[in-house]
Amino acid sequence: MKSKNWFVVRFLAPAMLCLLAIFLYPALRTILMSFNKVGFVTDNMKDWEFIGFANYTKLMGSPLFRRSLWNILKIWIGGGVVILSLSMLFSVIITSRIKGKKFWKAMLYLPHIISSVALVTMWMQYAYHNQYGLFKRLFELIHWNSMAQFQWTAPENLFLAMMIAYSYAGVGFYMLIMVAGIDGVSEDYYEASRIEGAGIWQQFCYITLPMLKDIIKRCIVLYSASAAGFFVYSTLFSFNTENATVTPMVYMYEVVFGTGVGSSSAELNVGAGAAAGVLIMLVVLIVNAVLNRIIPSEDGQ
Amino acid sequence: MKRVNKVLAAALAASMVLSGCGAGTSKTAESSPSEESKGAESVAAETKEQGSKELEGTLVYWSMWNDTEPQGEVWQEIVDGFMKKHPKVKVTVQWCGRDNKKILKPAMEGNETIDIFEYPFEIDLNEYVLDLTPYVDKVYDTTDGKPFKDTLIPSLLITPGTMTGRTDILPAVGYKPWMSLFMYNRAIFEEAGVTAEPKTWEDFDASCAKIKEAGYVPITFDDAYASWLPGMYLAREKGQEWVQKLVKDTTGEMWKDEAVVNMAKAFEDFAKKGYFDANVSGNKWPAGQVDFGNGKVAMYYNLTGLPTEVADIAGPDFQWGGFSYPDVTDGAARCGKEDPTGCTLLAVNKNTADPELAMEFVAYALSKENDAKMVEHAGTTPATVDTQWPPALENMKDALELVEVPLKSGGDIASNPDLSPTISENFIKLAAGQITADDFVANMAAAAKR
Numbered sequence: 001m002k003s004k005n006w007f008v009v010r011f012l013a014p015a016m017l018c019l020l021a022i023f024l025y026p027a028l029r030t031i032l033m034s035f036n037k038v039g040f041v042t043d044n045m046k047d048w049e050f051i052g053f054a055n056y057t058k059l060m061g062s063p064l065f066r067r068s069l070w071n072i073l074k075i076w077i078g079g080g081v082v083i084l085s086l087s088m089l090f091s092v093i094i095t096s097r098i099k100g101k102k103f104w105k106a107m108l109y110l111p112h113i114i115s116s117v118a119l120v121t122m123w124m125q126y127a128y129h130n131q132y133g134l135f136k137r138l139f140e141l142i143h144w145n146s147m148a149q150f151q152w153t154a155p156e157n158l159f160l161a162m163m164i165a166y167s168y169a170g171v172g173f174y175m176l177i178m179v180a181g182i183d184g185v186s187e188d189y190y191e192a193s194r195i196e197g198a199g200i201w202q203q204f205c206y207i208t209l210p211m212l213k214d215i216i217k218r219c220i221v222l223y224s225a226s227a228a229g230f231f232v233y234s235t236l237f238s239f240n241t242e243n244a245t246v247t248p249m250v251y252m253y254e255v256v257f258g259t260g261v262g263s264s265s266a267e268l269n270v271g272a273g274a275a276a277g278v279l280i281m282l283v284v285l286i287v288n289a290v291l292n293r294i295i296p297s298e299d300g301q
Numbered sequence: 302m303k304r305v306n307k308v309l310a311a312a313l314a315a316s317m318v319l320s321g322c323g324a325g326t327s328k329t330a331e332s333s334p335s336e337e338s339k340g341a342e343s344v345a346a347e348t349k350e351q352g353s354k355e356l357e358g359t360l361v362y363w364s365m366w367n368d369t370e371p372q373g374e375v376w377q378e379i380v381d382g383f384m385k386k387h388p389k390v391k392v393t394v395q396w397c398g399r400d401n402k403k404i405l406k407p408a409m410e411g412n413e414t415i416d417i418f419e420y421p422f423e424i425d426l427n428e429y430v431l432d433l434t435p436y437v438d439k440v441y442d443t444t445d446g447k448p449f450k451d452t453l454i455p456s457l458l459i460t461p462g463t464m465t466g467r468t469d470i471l472p473a474v475g476y477k478p479w480m481s482l483f484m485y486n487r488a489i490f491e492e493a494g495v496t497a498e499p500k501t502w503e504d505f506d507a508s509c510a511k512i513k514e515a516g517y518v519p520i521t522f523d524d525a526y527a528s529w530l531p532g533m534y535l536a537r538e539k540g541q542e543w544v545q546k547l548v549k550d551t552t553g554e555m556w557k558d559e560a561v562v563n564m565a566k567a568f569e570d571f572a573k574k575g576y577f578d579a580n581v582s583g584n585k586w587p588a589g590q591v592d593f594g595n596g597k598v599a600m601y602y603n604l605t606g607l608p609t610e611v612a613d614i615a616g617p618d619f620q621w622g623g624f625s626y627p628d629v630t631d632g633a634a635r636c637g638k639e640d641p642t643g644c645t646l647l648a649v650n651k652n653t654a655d656p657e658l659a660m661e662f663v664a665y666a667l668s669k670e671n672d673a674k675m676v677e678h679a680g681t682t683p684a685t686v687d688t689q690w691p692p693a694l695e696n697m698k699d700a701l702e703l704v705e706v707p708l709k710s711g712g713d714i715a716s717n718p719d720l721s722p723t724i725s726e727n728f729i730k731l732a733a734g735q736i737t738a739d740d741f742v743a744n745m746a747a748a749a750k751r
Binding site: 062065151154255265 | 402403406407410422423424425464466481523524525529545580582583584585586588592604641643709710711713714715716717718719720721722723725726729730733748751
């Protein structure tokens with residue numbers, strides 16, 4: 001027995017050391033940084049200036065950071081509901097008896113594999129463009145002039161535009177997971193319900209949903225993780241940091257590395273960035289705990 | 302068979318590791334054969350000053366360019382040329398790209414040997430730079446008998462100090478000077494009958510009216526540079542320092558100042574008169590500058606680097622012009638004297654082994670001959686006086702050489718990253734006619750209040 005344990009330890013040790021070095025050490029250092037005033041991200045610890053919770057109070061007092069929290073809430077809940085509902089809808093349609101299943105599956109999944117940069121360039125420079133864009137031409141074609149003039153990329157509409165683009169790319173991934181889940185549900189249940197006279201909606205509510213509870217929970221967790229790190233779409237939709245698209249990660253990048261064109265005397269505030277990172281981590285932990293409570297996992301059915 | 306597979310696998314793994322190691326290292330170039338160096342030496346011996354210096358040593362240059370960019374290609378030629386001229390000198394280049402902003406400081410803290418580097422002004426590297434004040438007074442091989450500082454455009458000796466916040470020493474010399482100007486289409490101006498560049502806001506108003514009558518759109522802008530227009534207006538009214546205080550104000554009261562109200566009303570007026578392009582509310586970079594390059598819009602407030610950016614759209618026949626941001630009513634006479642200007646900064650490490658050698662290299666790189674190469678190949682502005690300017694920027698030569706007080710972009714209105722997005726957002730709405738001047742002031746005051 002003892003030799004077996006020692007065997008296991010020797011095999012796990014390198015991986016554990018790597019994990020500690022790559023994940024734990026930076027996490028601890030970031031937490032420490034959040035309580036100090038730090039000039040540049042690679043400064044030695046002796047150059048830090050201890051300021052206690054000042055970074056956190058500054059952060060909560062910053063309208064830009066508060067807006068980023070509000071945005072991430074909208075992305076998480078609003079975006080989550082829309083994306084997961086659409087994924088569910090598509091997955092149910094695809095697993096029903098329609099023609100060209102493989103084609104539709106591929107079409108819906110394709111946006112997920114294309115690089116975000118390429119996709120957003122298409123959205124911004126083609127689909128949403130206010131002079132030569134796809135939507136403008138389309139709406140003009142059907143004489144819906146008020147929509148043709150709709151400024152998709154104006155500050156007030158930019159968030160909506162970004163979420164539409166994000167959903168377009170996101171739906172395919174969750175749809176595929178749910179399709180796999182539905183395929184795993186035994187056909188017998190559906191047959192039995194059809195004999196009893198259940199319609200599609202009843203089949204969905206009483207068979208599909210309960211059987212997919214675990215998968216739906218996994219999808220919610222996956223989506224929450226990707227929403228917490230929402231960064232790429234925000235930076236691609238906005239040249240400089242904008243109120244409409246700012247998220248905590250974008251805020252963190254802005255204060256730690258600085259963005260913006262031309263020259264300005266804006267100072268970097270790495271401590272505030274570290275504090276933002278710590279807050280994101282706390283939010284993720286809380287959300288995870290809440291989800292575990294609300295959706296109990298089914299162990300061994 | 303099994304053994305062969307194992308050896309093959311090991312060899313492949315080793316080659317992957319080695320190629321990974323080698324990927325980031327610097328490029329070196331060999332020194333030239335001795336006949337050519339003798340020729341170069343005799344030519345150098347004929348020059349008036351100090352004869353041919355037998356220079357020897359090594360230099361390490363960390364470049365902000367990539368070797369595939371036009372500027373990078375010119376630098377490679379400069380490095381090769383210098384080593385050819387001084388065969389006992391070896392120059393090693395590390396092509397960092399724009400990531401130099403992130404890796405220079407850690408590298409220097411780790412005592413990495415770096416002699417010359419482009420200073421990324423957003424980062425504070427002030428403790429690592431050599432004060433170049435005594436060095437620019439000296440004469441070098443390539444300066445034709447004149448002190449180095451006399452060969453450069455004067456602003457290149459001033460802006461390094463203002464850009465890095467060090468005015469007590471000369472932290473770097475500049476090259477590729479840039480300026481923020483109202484870039485305009487001279488063909489449209491001529492057609493509309495605007496004969497002179499506007500110097501005051503009234504002139505500006507009148508010019509816009511004429512351009513609108515001629516059927517063109519007077520002004521457009523992109524979201525990326527939106528805050529520069531109100532920022533410069535305020536800087537013209539009250540100076541850059543006031544703008545810096547304004548954005549850091551936490552009571553919201555400064556935003557209700559008359560200066561801000563005047564500025565908001567001026568732009569509200571322009572929006573009402575239809576001087577802004579109808580699409581400014583949704584313009585995402587580079588939509589606005591494409592409109593300008595197309596010849597649809599007459600003016601676009603931007604940088605002197607714009608001609609290179611829209612070269613493909615504008616074409617070779619585009620008649621470029623640029624004028625300084627006009628003076629405004631209730632402001633001091635600042636047009637033409639105070640403008641955002643800067644340059645690319647070339648600095649020398651304080652701990653460099655041989656400062657003289659480093660300065661010789663810098664002087665060589667910024668010599669007329671190499672400067673001309675940079676202008677021609679990379680389409681940049683010249684660093685040396687009397688060098689031929691690229692045709693697109695010829696008309697702006699005076700503006701660059703006459704600037705007295707260098708400002709930061711947009712009068713430094715973007716110096717508070719927390720408030721900057723709100724300023725841009727509100728200005729876009731003001732210019733699009735969606736909010737009034739009073740709304741603008743109220744929104745900004747509310748956003749600034751803590």
